[in-house]
Amino acid sequence: MILTDTHTHLYSEAFAEDRKEAISKAFEAGIERFFIPAIDSEYVKGMYELQATYPENVFLMMGLHPTHVKENFEEELENVEAQFNKRSFYAVGEIGIDLYWDKSTLEIQQEAFKRQIHLAKKYKLPIVIHCREAFDEVFEVLESEKGEGLFGIFHCFTGTLEQAKKALSYNMKLGIGGVVTFKNGKIDQFLDQIPIEEIVLETDAPYLAPTPFRGKRNDPVYLLKIAEKIADIYNLEVEEVAKITTANSKKVFGA
Numbered sequence: 001m002i003l004t005d006t007h008t009h010l011y012s013e014a015f016a017e018d019r020k021e022a023i024s025k026a027f028e029a030g031i032e033r034f035f036i037p038a039i040d041s042e043y044v045k046g047m048y049e050l051q052a053t054y055p056e057n058v059f060l061m062m063g064l065h066p067t068h069v070k071e072n073f074e075e076e077l078e079n080v081e082a083q084f085n086k087r088s089f090y091a092v093g094e095i096g097i098d099l100y101w102d103k104s105t106l107e108i109q110q111e112a113f114k115r116q117i118h119l120a121k122k123y124k125l126p127i128v129i130h131c132r133e134a135f136d137e138v139f140e141v142l143e144s145e146k147g148e149g150l151f152g153i154f155h156c157f158t159g160t161l162e163q164a165k166k167a168l169s170y171n172m173k174l175g176i177g178g179v180v181t182f183k184n185g186k187i188d189q190f191l192d193q194i195p196i197e198e199i200v201l202e203t204d205a206p207y208l209a210p211t212p213f214r215g216k217r218n219d220p221v222y223l224l225k226i227a228e229k230i231a232d233i234y235n236l237e238v239e240e241v242a243k244i245t246t247a248n249s250k251k252v253f254g255a
Helices: 019-028 041-053 073-086 103-122 135-145 161-169 220-234 238-253
Strands: 003-005 031-036 058-060 092-098 127-132 152-154 172-176 199-201
Touching: 003 199, 003 220, 003 238, 019 031, 019 220, 031 041, 031 220, 031 238, 041 058, 041 073, 073 103, 092 103, 092 135, 103 127, 103 135, 127 135, 135 161, 161 172, 199 220, 199 238, 220 238
Parallel strands: 003 031, 031 058, 092 127, 127 152, 152 172, 172 199
Antiparallel strands: none
């Protein structure tokens, strides 16, 4: 059984003390593929070091996270492009719009989002979308960019069935993580109406740990808890969920 975590920040400071042990536990559970989203220029070195340590298991993205779109966003976007000129990546991400922390940056978040979508189209890569309290705003940008060349993953999907179907209409797969295990998460109530071929699994570690670890650091091995919940929702064996969702991830990332 091979499980794929399509979204994990393993380079995070949260794993500074026990990164090797956390990854080893994941390997033992059959979690062998980790797709790593970028945040901003400060984290690039840590991402590269992680991939150098696990070249067969770690797949890097590059992008500017919406919560890090600040006054210097032009400089940060230049850095993103500079990285693409140096090497290849598997996606542009994570990018999008976040209105939970700061609504005042909406305009420059939209600008950064669009420009990074254009970068993804240039390199024929998927995008990985971060959306928090901004479904309408994200969909507005996707509507303006829809068509050939736009595809990817709607990371940490927490919306309604209607919003799920809308995301799929833009060639996005749904990134399903710990929220699917929450009592008030709600997505577990309609997810079986979405074909399992349209979802991928993720932890977003160290954030959003699934039940029963909610509130604690999210570890890579907890992807198994998410897979078990998906197996329950779709009435499948965990091994089948692993097979299907890993195949889905390969369709998006090409690896």
